[in-house]
Amino acid sequence: xxxxxxxxxxxxxxxxxxxxxxxxxxxxxxxxxxxxxxxxxxxxxxxxxxxxxxxxxxxxxxxxxxxxxxxxxxxxxxxxxxxxxxxxxxxxxxxxxxxxxxxxxxxxxxxxxxxxxxxxxxxxxxxxxxxxxxxxxxxxxxxxxxxxxxxxxxxxxxxxxxxxxxxxxxxxxxxxxxxxxxxxxxxxxxxxxxxxxxxxxxxxxxxxxxxxxxxxxxxxxxxxxxxxxxxxxxxxxxxxxxxxxxxxxxxxxxxxxxxxxxxxxxxxxxxxxxxxxxxxxxxxxxxxxxxxxxxxxxxxxxxxxxxxxxxxxxxxxxxxxxxxxxxxxxxxxxxxxxxxxxxxxxxxxxxxxxxxxxxxxxxxxxxxxxxxxxxxxxxxxxxxxxxxxxxxxxx
Numbered sequence: 270x271x272x273x274x275x276x277x278x279x280x281x282x283x284x285x286x287x288x289x290x291x292x293x294x295x296x297x298x299x300x301x302x303x304x305x306x307x308x309x310x311x312x313x314x315x316x317x318x319x320x321x322x323x324x325x326x327x328x329x330x331x332x333x334x335x336x337x338x339x340x341x342x343x344x345x346x347x348x349x350x351x352x353x354x355x356x357x358x359x360x361x362x363x364x365x366x367x368x369x370x371x372x373x374x375x376x377x378x379x380x381x382x383x384x385x386x387x388x389x390x391x392x393x394x395x396x397x398x399x400x401x402x403x404x405x406x407x408x409x410x411x412x413x414x415x416x417x418x419x420x421x422x423x424x425x426x427x428x429x430x431x432x433x434x435x436x437x438x439x440x441x442x443x444x445x446x447x448x449x450x451x452x453x454x455x456x457x458x459x460x461x462x463x464x465x466x467x468x469x470x471x472x473x474x475x476x477x478x479x480x481x482x483x484x485x486x487x488x489x490x491x492x493x494x495x496x497x498x499x500x501x502x503x504x505x506x507x508x509x510x511x512x513x514x515x516x517x518x519x520x521x522x523x524x525x526x527x528x529x530x531x532x533x534x535x536x537x538x539x540x541x542x543x544x545x546x547x548x549x550x551x552x553x554x555x556x557x558x559x560x561x562x563x564x565x566x567x568x569x570x571x572x573x574x575x576x577x578x579x580x581x582x583x584x585x586x587x588x589x590x591x592x593x594x595x596x597x598x599x600x601x602x603x604x605x606x607x608x609x610x611x612x613x614x615x616x617x618x619x620x621x622x623x624x625x626x627x628x629x630x631x632x633x634x635x636x637x638x639x640x641x642x643x644x645x646x647x648x649x650x651x652x653x654x655x656x657x658x659x660x661x662x663x664x
Contacts, residue, residue, distance in 0.1 A: 303533040303588070304516050304526050305640065307345040307361075308509035310539040310571060310593075311352025311475075311502035316381060318540040318594045319354060321605035323361070323374040325630055326535075329637040340370040344640040345535075346523070347435040349512035352502040354539055355438035355475035359468055363418060364433035384413050389481070405481050407473070414469035426467040428490055429456035435522055437512055439501030440474045443484055448504050449496050450511060451475075454519055463493035474498030507571035509536040509578055509591075529581050529588070535636055536575065538593025541568045575616045590636050591616070592629050609633075 309319050323341060331339045342348065342361050350358030360377040364370060372380075381388075390409040418427045429436065435453045442449040456465035470487040477485045478500040488495045505511060513532065516523050525531065541564075575591045582589035595614040609630035614622045627635070 302525065303531055304347070304523050305345045306509070306512050306516060306532060306534045307341070307348045307358075308507070308512050308534070308536045309348070309350040309354030309357050310508075310537060311350075311354045311500065311506045312539040312541070312567070312571075316353045316357060316539055317605060318608050319357060319537050320374070320378045320381065321608035322537045322592055322629065322633060323357065324378055324605065325609055326633050326637055327374040329634050330641060333637060333641045340372075341374055342370040342434050345434065347437065347512060347516060349437035349508040349515075350475075351439055351506055351508045352475055352478065352500050352539075354508070354537075355501070356472045358436055358438060359418065359432075359472050362432040362434045362436050363427060363468065364431055366420070368433055370433050380417065387413050403480055404483075407477075407482050407485065410476070410482065411469070411473055414472050418468040418472070426469060428465050428467050429453050429471065430465055431468065435515075435519075437508060437515055438471050438475050439505045439508055439511060440471075440477070440496070440498035441501055441503055443497040443499060444495065448501065449498065450501075450515075452515065454515070454522060463489045463491050465490045466496075475501055478502070502567060504570070506567050507536065507538075507574040509534065510574045513578065513581075530585070532588060533639065534578070534582070534589045536578070536589070536591045538571065538591070540594045541571075572616055579616055587639070590632065592632055594629075595622070595624070 309323075327339070327341050330341070330344060331337050340361070348358045348362050350356070357377055360372045360380070361370060361374070363372060388405075388410050390406045392404040392406045415426070416423065419425060420427055420431065429451060430453065432453050436451075438451045440449050440451070441447075451464075451466055451471045458464070466487060466489055470485070474485045474487055474496065475498070476482060477498055484497055484499045486495065486497045501508070513529070513534065516526055516532065517528070575593075578589055579586065579591070592613060594608055595611055609628065611629050613625040613627050613629050613632045615625055616622055625632070
């Protein structure tokens with residue numbers, strides 16, 4: 270009798286141990302069941318920092334998989350981007366007629382380099398203007414965006430529905446004085462919410478930095494929803510929190526996600542707008558310049574989001590990785606090589622930053638290994654679900 274009880278006890282403990290090991294492997298080493306989020310900051314116009322990270326990530330993925338046709342969108346379930354980061358998100362997720370990503374990260378880099386002068390063409394000032402304007406021509410930017418985000422021989426504009434993965438791009442709506450987040454989930458539920466927009470218009474609104482471009486008015490494809498947008502970086506320069514919240518509440522696209530333990534997040538900075546060596550402070554009264562205050566606010570929001578998410582993922586920091594040009598030396602890197610060779614930094618919860626031993630390039634390589642370990646298989650369907658309720662789209 271005692272032997273039977275002992276045997277039964279051993280069997281129970283054996284099953285409990287197997288369950289614990291399975292759960293532990295899933296939480297720490299297994300990434301196949303995790304929803305994979307890519308978030309790209311706004312900031313700047315050249316996007317050297319984010320482009321360097323994306324190109325290197327795609328190169329490492331191809332090297333580790335042996336598949337030279339791999340795209341970044343193959344290894345993420347949702348991509349979010351603010352400002353020029355939103356443009357990069359659109360590039361990575363725009364789909365061809367077969368549903369495959371149209372562009373590689375290198376394609377996006379070549380596009381920005383080749384079209385930079387056209388996208389940011391200085392706007393001609395009036396005869397009486399006494400100082401040089403920083404304004405750029407919205408018409409020139411719109412022409413470039415229209416050309417790239419089109420289909421059927423460039424006859425038909427692409428919309429949010431024409432992305433191969435869910436996408437989030439925020440702007441700030443001057444009509445409602447509130448953030449407005451463009452998403453494929455909302456576009457797919459347009460029978461109820463009329464929120465499908467042409468992709469080039471979304472990018473144009475997202476890039477409407479007040480000091481560079483004029484606000485941009487756009488309407489949904491069906492003409493029922495309007496937005497008068499400026500750059501979302503003013504309120505959401507780091508869109509990672511918006512992406513995480515979207516996934517946690519979007520049970521249509523992400524039915525198996527119950528908490529942050531089900532997420533794998535890569536947040537890419539785009540270079541800080543300022544550093545400690547660039548802030549302008551009056552030596553007489555200690556007042557900051559207007560530009561410095563704006564830079565502190567925008568960068569501060571991004572860093573605060575990083576600290577909050579780092580705290581949310583404190584039980585497994587490997588599931589949340591933030592990579593950014595560190596800016597601790599007072600100068601931002603100017604080339605892609607410099608960006609990757611820089612030592613990484615990590616935000617401490619309400620405690621500043623600390624330098625890491627690994628470089629940005631090495632941290633990207635380590636994260637790519639986790640993505641490849643998930644076999645590159647998406648947990649999402651190839652085409653967006655149709656929401657049965659406007660409350661299910663996660664906006």
